[in-house]
Amino acid sequence: MSDESYALAIAQYERGAGSHHYFLGANVGIYLVWPASGLVGALLGSAIPDPSRYGLDLVFPLAFLGLLMTFLKGRIGVAVALAAGGLALAGSFLLPGKWHVIVAGLLGSGLGLLLEEWMERWRRS
Amino acid sequence: METFLIFFGMALATYFTRYAMMAALGRGAPGREMSRTLRRWLRYVPPAVLAALVVPAALAPQGRLEVGPRAWAVLAGAAVAWRTRNVLWTIVGGMAVFWGLKVIGG
Numbered sequence: 001m002s003d004e005s006y007a008l009a010i011a012q013y014e015r016g017a018g019s020h021h022y023f024l025g026a027n028v029g030i031y032l033v034w035p036a037s038g039l040v041g042a043l044l045g046s047a048i049p050d051p052s053r054y055g056l057d058l059v060f061p062l063a064f065l066g067l068l069m070t071f072l073k074g075r076i077g078v079a080v081a082l083a084a085g086g087l088a089l090a091g092s093f094l095l096p097g098k099w100h101v102i103v104a105g106l107l108g109s110g111l112g113l114l115l116e117e118w119m120e121r122w123r124r125s
Numbered sequence: 126m127e128t129f130l131i132f133f134g135m136a137l138a139t140y141f142t143r144y145a146m147m148a149a150l151g152r153g154a155p156g157r158e159m160s161r162t163l164r165r166w167l168r169y170v171p172p173a174v175l176a177a178l179v180v181p182a183a184l185a186p187q188g189r190l191e192v193g194p195r196a197w198a199v200l201a202g203a204a205v206a207w208r209t210r211n212v213l214w215t216i217v218g219g220m221a222v223f224w225g226l227k228v229i230g231g
Contacts, residue, residue: 065175116165
């Protein structure tokens with residue numbers, strides 16, 4: 001299980017087309033590609049002095065963005081993503097390392113839970 | 126040698142942090158079904174974490190606020206993602222805008 005294959009599989013479940021076969025396929029795929037790419041990088045990596053010059057590091061956020069869209073179905077999902085994105089941006093200036101992702105992830109998903117509970121209570125009353 | 130010790134240590138850390146949650150929440154343990162509250166909370170973890178990964182990479186790639194090619198590329202990627210719901214097209218669209226702006230901007 002890796003971050004990317006998990007995100008891919010959970011997005012597929014969200015679309016109603018997920019299965020453990022899909023999950024396994026995503027994981028096997030990354031287990032084949034990851035070491036192979038690592039080997040290529042170790043052998044040829046020094047030929048590309050700075051990958052960020054070509055923006056190749058941008059591929060990861062773009063892939064996550066593509067997956068994010070799957071989870072923006074309801075208004076709560078959109079609110080959660082906006083809140084977590086804003087919190088993560090602010091946190092990236094204030095917190096060391098990658099803590100802003102964890103903090104924004106916990107607070108953003110907690111907000112989703114609260115909103116859903118509130119909406120349910122509001123509808124019932 | 127130290128490098129390999131770090132590899133090994135991180136492999137253990139990664140494995141057990143992942144396995145611990147699956148073991149704690151996994152099926153097969155009667156009476157251990159996830160509560161409704163926990164399920165609801167977990168459902169919002171993917172959008173929260175994905176947004177938390179994307180927004181700083183778009184608007185603060187170097188650790189400070191900057192609306193540059195990366196921001197426009199991610200915005201274009203968002204439009205493509207919204208229209209196509211396809212991860213590969215999102216990457217293609219975003220990278221095309223990024224490289225286009227790099228070529229124009231020098």
